[in-house]
Amino acid sequence: MKQKVYQFSAGPSALHPSVLTDTAHAAVDYQTSGLSIMEMSHRSTQVEILFQETTELAKGLLDVPDSYHILWLQGGATLQFAMVPMNFMKEGQVADFADTGAWSYKAILEAQKFGNVNVVCSSRDSTYHFIPKTSNQNDESKYFHITSNNTIYGTQYKVFPEVNNPNGFLVSDMSSDIFSRKIDVSKFGLIYAGAQKNMGPAGVTMVIIRDDILDRINQTIPTYLDYRTHIEKKSLFNTPPVLAVYAVNRTLEWLNGLGGVEAIESINEKKAGLLYSEIERNTLFTSPITEEDRSMMNIPFVFTEDRNEADFLSFCENRGLMTLKGHRSVGGFRASIYNAMPIEGVEALVSAMKEYESING
Numbered sequence: 001m002k003q004k005v006y007q008f009s010a011g012p013s014a015l016h017p018s019v020l021t022d023t024a025h026a027a028v029d030y031q032t033s034g035l036s037i038m039e040m041s042h043r044s045t046q047v048e049i050l051f052q053e054t055t056e057l058a059k060g061l062l063d064v065p066d067s068y069h070i071l072w073l074q075g076g077a078t079l080q081f082a083m084v085p086m087n088f089m090k091e092g093q094v095a096d097f098a099d100t101g102a103w104s105y106k107a108i109l110e111a112q113k114f115g116n117v118n119v120v121c122s123s124r125d126s127t128y129h130f131i132p133k134t135s136n137q138n139d140e141s142k143y144f145h146i147t148s149n150n151t152i153y154g155t156q157y158k159v160f161p162e163v164n165n166p167n168g169f170l171v172s173d174m175s176s177d178i179f180s181r182k183i184d185v186s187k188f189g190l191i192y193a194g195a196q197k198n199m200g201p202a203g204v205t206m207v208i209i210r211d212d213i214l215d216r217i218n219q220t221i222p223t224y225l226d227y228r229t230h231i232e233k234k235s236l237f238n239t240p241p242v243l244a245v246y247a248v249n250r251t252l253e254w255l256n257g258l259g260g261v262e263a264i265e266s267i268n269e270k271k272a273g274l275l276y277s278e279i280e281r282n283t284l285f286t287s288p289i290t291e292e293d294r295s296m297m298n299i300p301f302v303f304t305e306d307r308n309e310a311d312f313l314s315f316c317e318n319r320g321l322m323t324l325k326g327h328r329s330v331g332g333f334r335a336s337i338y339n340a341m342p343i344e345g346v347e348a349l350v351s352a353m354k355e356y357e358s359i360n361g
């Protein structure tokens with residue numbers, strides 16, 4: 001039998017096997033129509049239904065209040081770094097940003113092109129190994145932008161900050177932890193997430209946006225980049241990435257069948273708990289991350305002393321444990337254990353760490 005392979009990549013990341021099978025079928029023959037979903041008009045009833053269904057699934061899973069819209073856009077989370085300030089900030093205006101990782105920082109650089117960025121807190125000088133708890137918000141701030149989970153360094157907000165300006169709102173990049181744990185959507189004005197970490201393949205980005213902030217969009221911006229365009233056209237303004245949306249649909253359906261976000265959250269807690277305990281216990285490894293801020297999704301770990309990292313990586317690869325190399329800016333190792341990573345994958349990694357210790361410890 002072929003060895004079971006587990007993919008620990010930070011993104012694009014593992015998808016559930018049933019999602020892959022369903023998507024493969026849809027790519028050849030969508031719902032026995034004789035057409036590939038990729039050949040179908042986005043003006044067809046089937047595609048309209050697909051978008052509606054996927055939106056309803058997302059709303060149900062995240063308990064999204066009726067006052068919010070869900071959009072399926074392109075351009076990744078990266079385009080949202082620009083689209084949020086373009087819509088909600090003008091020259092001379094200010095927005096608050098928490099600098100808690102490489103992605104937060106990229107969002108800051110992009111927003112600076114449209115207005116004044118007030119960096120309310122930063123852990124940049126200490127390689128982002130914790131999430132600062134204080135913040136110096138500006139009273140006039142249009143919105144406060146955070147990154148809920150720091151994919152590269154492995155920190156995660158456990159409690160979301162309050163927004164001081166009563167007219168402002170909280171914005172979060174949730175690319176790497178959306179649908180992994182329960183969140184109170186009503187605390188946010190806008191949430192965005194690229195699909196390829198926890199929701200599907202690359203090519204589609206989900207935006208959840210509160211209705212009342214739409215009348216603050218007061219600038220002449222390109223039609224595609226105006227959130228109202230996509231609300232009005234139900235995410236079918238131009239030719240959408242239907243195959244990617246289909247895979248998202250299957251992923252959300254799988255999650256629903258599992259018992260929803262609450263169910264996956266308790267599985268994710270177990271998975272992360274297993275791995276963090278082993279990192280603590282194993283004499284060869286340690287976590288560089290402040291305990292209270294540790295991510296359930298991306299778990300970096302390093303050798304306690306100078307050792308050959310490539311050797312451990314190939315040891316893992318021989319056991320079917322792939323893509324465990326840490327981000328180039330951090331080194332060491334990183335296990336990304338998103339929703340689709342089964343607990344068996346984490347158990348296999350923990351066994352490999354134990355075995356490596358018994359040989360090299």
Ligand SMILES: *Cc1c(COP(=O)(O)O)cnc(C)c1O
Nearest residue numbers: 076077078103151173175176194
């Ligand atoms: C991966 C990632 C991004 C970049 O997403 P793209 O879809 O490639 O633009 C942005 N933010 C976070 C938190 C990420 O994990």
